[in-house]
Amino acid sequence: MTDTLVTKNTEDYLVADINLAEFGRKEIAIAEKEMPGLMATREKYGPEKPLNNVKVMGSLHMTVQTAVLIETLVELGADVRWCSCNIFSTQDHAAAAIAASGIPVFAWKGETLEDYWDCTFKALTWPDGSGPDQIVDDGGDATLLIHKGV
Template sequence: MTTAVSGQDFKVADLSLAAFGRKEITLAEHEMPGLMAIRKEYAEQQPLAGARVTGSLHMTVQTAVLIETLVALGAEVRWASCNIFSTQDHAAAAIAVGPNGTVENPQGIPVFAWKGETLEEYWWCTEQALTWPGTPTGGPNMILDDGGDATLLVHKGVEYEKAGAALTSPPPRTTSTASSSSC
């Protein structure tokens, strides 16, 4: 497991997969002309400047294209997978390294995802994606959430704060949160 190299905040399975992931992302860009057109047309204008986006979607090469488009449009992004089994480790590594970084000097996006996370690790990754060190609010101002778990964690945190307690562990498993593979 690779974490925080050169001060960059991330946790992925294996950074050495980044080169393969970058090749796959390049292929995916050709299959996603809509996002690429938006990136090309609006990148200079930076319409998402000031957006702090927490993402909780399947960490695939297609999602990597979305992540890099959000960044190209000016957003800051932190990411976790919405599913413990769906992460493509090479995509996560490529996002952590970034298009201009190296395995030794990653310069990418904070991503917290690897295939086969335990439920405890899954909730930790989601919490990391929701935590924004150095920001006034300490959190995102936009959430992209496929399965609803990141949103659930935010709501549970608000409930705990209102009750005067801190959320120090993942929310209790209920029928709605028992399966992380629902998204």
């Protein structure tokens, strides 16, 4: 694990700097305006909570656009855990904003390969030791770990 990480609780999140959350929140608000499909989905289906108690793990580039997707899944009732699918693609402010909102995220720009696999494992593992019901996996690494029995 990188020594410079700021963490509240390693079971909740691992991000580069939680103090970037406010800037991340501003960027997410802009992204929401550019993603009308997800926002319409929140508005239409949010009250029904069709994903209530569904555990969704994501391994996707941790950007402000992905943050909009994550928050949409949560609004629809999902229990979400997330990591980045690429060691260089994380927008640290986006990860910080998601972590600050209480959604488990394990991602920062410049992860080592060891960190990357550790983050993927953490995203796949719920606090009770169970795994996800559904995954969003860009690259197949989370799928690989599941096939290996993780």
